[in-house]
Structures are given as structure tokens and as C-alpha cells.
Amino acid sequence: xxxxxxxxxxxxxxxxxxxxxxxxxxxxxxxxxxxxxxxxxxxxxxxxxxxxxxxxxxxxxxxxxxxxxxxxxxxxxxxxxxxxxxxxxxxxxxxxxxxxxxxxxxxxxxxxxxxxxxxxxxxxxxxxxxxxxxxxxxxxxxxxxxxxxxxxxxxxxxxxxxxxxxxxxxxxxxxxxxxxxxxxxxxxxxxxxxxxxxxxxxxxxxxxxxxxxxxxxxxxxxxxxxxxxxxxxxxxxxxxxxxxxxxxxx
Amino acid sequence: xxxxxxxxxxxxxxxxxxxxxxxxxxxxxxxxxxxxxxxxxxxxxxxxxxxxxxxxxxxxxxxxxxxxxxxxxxxxxxxxxxxxxxxxxxxxxxxxxxxxxxxxxxxxxxxxxxxxxxxxxxxxxxxxxxxxxxxxxxxxxxxxxxxxxxxxxxxxxxxxxxxxxxxxxxxxxxxxxxxxxxxxxxxxxxxxxxxxxxxxxxxxxxxxxxxxxxxxxxxxxxxxxxxxxxxxxxxxxxxxxxxxxxxxxx
Numbered sequence: 399x400x401x402x403x404x405x406x407x408x409x410x411x412x413x414x415x416x417x418x419x420x421x422x423x424x425x426x427x428x429x430x431x432x433x434x435x436x437x438x439x440x441x442x443x444x445x446x447x448x449x450x451x452x453x454x455x456x457x458x459x460x461x462x463x464x465x466x467x468x469x470x471x472x473x474x475x476x477x478x479x480x481x482x483x484x485x486x487x488x489x490x491x492x493x494x495x496x497x498x499x500x501x502x503x504x505x506x507x508x509x510x511x512x513x514x515x516x517x518x519x520x521x522x523x524x525x526x527x528x529x530x531x532x533x534x535x536x537x538x539x540x541x542x543x544x545x546x547x548x549x550x551x552x553x554x555x556x557x558x559x560x561x562x563x564x565x566x567x568x569x570x571x572x573x574x575x576x577x578x579x580x581x582x583x584x585x586x587x588x589x590x591x592x593x594x595x596x597x598x599x600x601x602x603x604x605x606x607x608x609x610x611x612x613x614x615x616x617x618x619x620x621x622x623x624x625x626x627x628x629x630x631x632x633x634x635x636x637x638x639x640x641x642x643x644x645x646x647x648x
Numbered sequence: 649x650x651x652x653x654x655x656x657x658x659x660x661x662x663x664x665x666x667x668x669x670x671x672x673x674x675x676x677x678x679x680x681x682x683x684x685x686x687x688x689x690x691x692x693x694x695x696x697x698x699x700x701x702x703x704x705x706x707x708x709x710x711x712x713x714x715x716x717x718x719x720x721x722x723x724x725x726x727x728x729x730x731x732x733x734x735x736x737x738x739x740x741x742x743x744x745x746x747x748x749x750x751x752x753x754x755x756x757x758x759x760x761x762x763x764x765x766x767x768x769x770x771x772x773x774x775x776x777x778x779x780x781x782x783x784x785x786x787x788x789x790x791x792x793x794x795x796x797x798x799x800x801x802x803x804x805x806x807x808x809x810x811x812x813x814x815x816x817x818x819x820x821x822x823x824x825x826x827x828x829x830x831x832x833x834x835x836x837x838x839x840x841x842x843x844x845x846x847x848x849x850x851x852x853x854x855x856x857x858x859x860x861x862x863x864x865x866x867x868x869x870x871x872x873x874x875x876x877x878x879x880x881x882x883x884x885x886x887x888x889x890x891x892x893x894x895x896x897x898x
Binding site for chain 1: 794796797798799800801802803804805806810814815818819821893894895896898
């Protein structure tokens with residue numbers, strides 16, 4: 399289980415996150431949905447260990463989260479332009495030999511993602527979709543304990559994003575790594591999140607955590623069930639926006 | 649089919665040929681003793697070498713290379729410190745911005761009083777003039793690296809040293825090389841001025857001495873030798889760039 403208990407983050411005396419608490423069973427995917435500035439990325443940065451909470455604690459598998467390996471995909475994918483695709487993918491193992499796993503499995507992942515022929519290219523020689531797949535490969539090849547993805551599909555066109563999400567789910571399905579993904583795309587949240595955490599902003603707080611009944615179901619976006627669930631989440635987000643506007647007007 | 653290397657050499661030779669043709673035509677048009685044509689200048693080289701020009705070339709090359717290397721070391725230290733520590737930057741920034749615009753050649757008498765008229769003054773002058781530019785270029789290049797790139801590595805437990813090795817150094821190398829390219833030209837100009845007095849070794853001395861003796865052909869031979877030093881330094885920088893920054897040429 400992943401626990402975040404009463405987490406607050408102050409930055410330059412400004413409250414960025416206020417009293418964030420949630421739990422996520424090991425091997426589940428949670429999608430954090432919220433507007434820009436609602437603190438989604440801050441939660442990921444906390445989990446990644448790049449910032450520390452001003453208050454509260456983070457526990458995974460009954461231990462402090464710092465003791466676990468995290469795979470992190472930032473919004474810009476974090477591919478290093480000066481390293482070839484193969485060096486980007488296997489950089490984690492080079493840095494942390496504990497992450498080294500069988501080459502056979504690594505190459506199976508590369509083949510599954512269709513990037514096994516791109517190993518000697520530089521990121522600048524790849525399309526947006528190919529870069530995305532390289533970032534996914536880097537994530538899964540290193541077998542982290544927790545996957546953290548910050549709006550990883552936001553820079554892609556609709557078709558490529560959809561393909562990348564499916565590739566991600568296929569890889570995740572075989573490994574069931576505990577995953578947290580941030581997004582501001584509602585459809586993406588429904589497609590990827592077993593749990594959907596809705597954030598409210600200024601400061602970042604949890605508005606609601608919803609179990610996604612549609613998770614894992616093959617479903618077209620125009621089907622009634624999908625539409626109904628999307629409307630429910632939209633209504634929650636709209637209510638939050640109204641509350642915020644009313645607060646500012648007063 | 650010509651390779652890229654052959655094409656570069658061909659273009660380089662065309663450039664050299666054009667430069668000399670332009671020089672030749674200008675000399676023909678002016679018909680002035682103060683502007684000999686390139687054939688006259690190149691043909692005097694064996695004589696000037698016999699008369700000890702190699703010593704002058706060696707002295708100048710040593711000074712400029714040592715000056716650039718010391719500036720580079722100080723530039724890297726200053727650039728890294730100011731980029732990584734807000735406090736150090738706040739302390740050093742006013743000092744940098746106030747001292748950067750001072751015409752350092754005006755400080756030459758003071759430097760001569762402090763360091764004497766020997767080698768140290770010449771090298772100190774080069775360092776004083778180019779080090780600020782290097783510090784600022786390196787600081788800005790470090791700041792331009794997206795922080796997410798560091799997050800990817802720190803989330804898998806990379807040490808500070810590993811982050812510097814895999815992200816900072818390769819990320820700023822193209823900017824360091826660009827900054828050195830700019831400073832090589834400045835360093836050679838400064839070298840000429842500092843070698844004009846207080847020494848009997850160096851191309852600055854050789855050029856001024858020939859000029860005083862109205863030996864314009866030898867004077868031009870000195871100028872050509874100085875530009876060849878610059879050219880070779882540029883060539884070395886370009887080679888390092890081609891070898892280590894392939895990714896930046898895509």
C-alpha cells in the first residue's frame with residue numbers, strides 16, 4: 399500500500415499543497431486529475447523524492463518511500479538529447495546496478511514498443527510518438543517499485559496519445575507496478591485510472607477520490623456508460639470551479 | 649559521392665582561396681608598400697623562421713593557451729557555483745556585472761605594477777578579459793537545462809556526481825565550446841596588445857618591431873602567424889564539438 403498522510407508543502411511561504419492524504423493499494427494505478435496549478439506535479443515530485451514535504455509523511459510497503467526505486471516520466475519526457483536511445487533507456491541500470499534485469503526481458507519490451515530498431519538514434523531524430531515509447535521503455539526496463547508519470551501524453555496528437563496509452567496499459571498489465579499519473583485530460587483519466595483523484599487548487603487539495611468502474615473495460619468514448627461517468631466527474635470539477643470563482647469574487 | 653569530411657575540407661579550401669584572392673586584388677588596387685600581396689608575405693616565411701619567428705609563435709601560443717585554460721577552469725568553477733547556489737549568485741552577480749564592462753586594458757598599468765612586466769601580466773590580462781564571459785555563459789547554460797532531467801535521475805537514486813556527469817557536463821558542453829570560440833578571438837587581440845611592450849618574445853612584439861622598422865612584409869607575416877594560431881585553436885574547438893556534441897548537429 400502507498401500512503402500519503404497529511405502532506406503539506408510550503409514554498410517561499412506559499413502553501414502549495416494542503417493536507418493531502420490518500421492510500422493506493424500496491425499494484426494499482428491512480429490518476430490525479432486537476433487544472434494547471436492545482437499541485438498535481440508537486441505530488442509527483444514529492445513521491446519522486448525531489449522535494450520534501452513541510453508536513454506529513456509518505457509510506458510505501460510499510461517503509462519510507464525514499465527507500466524505493468521510482469521511475470519518473472516528466473512532462474518533457476526527460477530524454478537526454480546527448481544520449482542515444484539505448485543509453486537513455488539503460489541509463490537507470492548504469493546509475494543504479496540494483497535495477498539491472500535480464501536483457502532478454504528488456505529487449506522483449508523494446509520489441510513490444512516497436513523501438514528495437516531505433517537504438518542508435520538520438521532523441522532529436524525521433525517523432526513525438528517514438529520519443530514517448532522510448533520514455534515508456536526506460537520506465538519499464540528498470541523495473542521500478544513505483545511509476546510516476548507527469549502528464550506524459552499531453553504533447554502528443556490524439557491518435558498517437560491513444561496508441562501510447564494502450565501500449566502503456568499493455569506493459570503495465572504484465573507487471574502491475576504501483577503507478578501514479580497526472581493529467582488534465584478527463585478521457586485519459588478514465589482510460590488509465592483505477593482510482594481518480596480530483597484536485598482543487600489554491601492551495602492544492604483533494605476534492606474527491608473516485609473508484610473508476612470503467613477501468614480495464616474496452617470502451618468507446620461515445621458509449622453511454624463512459625459518457626455518464628465523464629459527466630459525473632465534469633460536474634464535480636465544475637462545482638469546484640464555481641466555488642473558487644465565488645471565493646475570489648467575495 | 650563526397651563524404652561530409654571531404655565536403656568540409658573542400659569548403660575550407662575555397663574559403664582560404666577566396667580570402668587570399670580578395671587580399672591579392674586589394675593589394676593590386678592600392679599599390680601601397682603598407683599592403684603587400686599575399687605571395688610576397690608567404691614567400692618571406694622561410695626567412696622569418698630562420699630569423700627566429702618560431703620562438704615568437706611558441707611564446708604567443710603558450711600565453712594564449714594557458715590564458716584560455718586558466719579562464720576555462722575559473723569560468724567552470726564560477727559558472728557552476730553561481731548556477732547552483734542562489735546565495736553565491738546573489739553575492740557574485742553584482743561583482744560580475746560591475747566588473748564585466750570595465751575596459752580591462754585600462755587596468756594594464758596596475759596589473760604590471762602588481763605582477764611585473766613578465767609572463768604573469770600577459771596571462772592575467774587574458775584571463776581578466778575573457779573569464780567573465782565564460783562564467784556568465786556557463787552559468788546560463790547550466791540554468792537552461794530543464795530541472796526535470798535531474799528529477800529523472802534523482803528519482804532512481806543518482807548521486808550529485810552522477811547527475812553532473814550524465815546531465816550537466818554534456819548539457820553545457822556545446823555552450824562552453826561556443827563561449828570559448830568567442831573568447832579565442834578576444835584572447836588573441838589582448839595578447840597582441842600585451843606583447844607590444846615589456847617583452848622581446850611573442851608575435852605582438854614581432855609585429856610591432858617589424859612595423860617600427862617599416863618592414864611591412866614581415867609585419868604581415870606576423871599577423872598571418874597570429875591568425876593561424878587562432879585558426880588552429882578554432883579547429884581544435886570544432887573537432888571537440890564534432891566528436892562530443894554530435895547530438896547537437898541533428
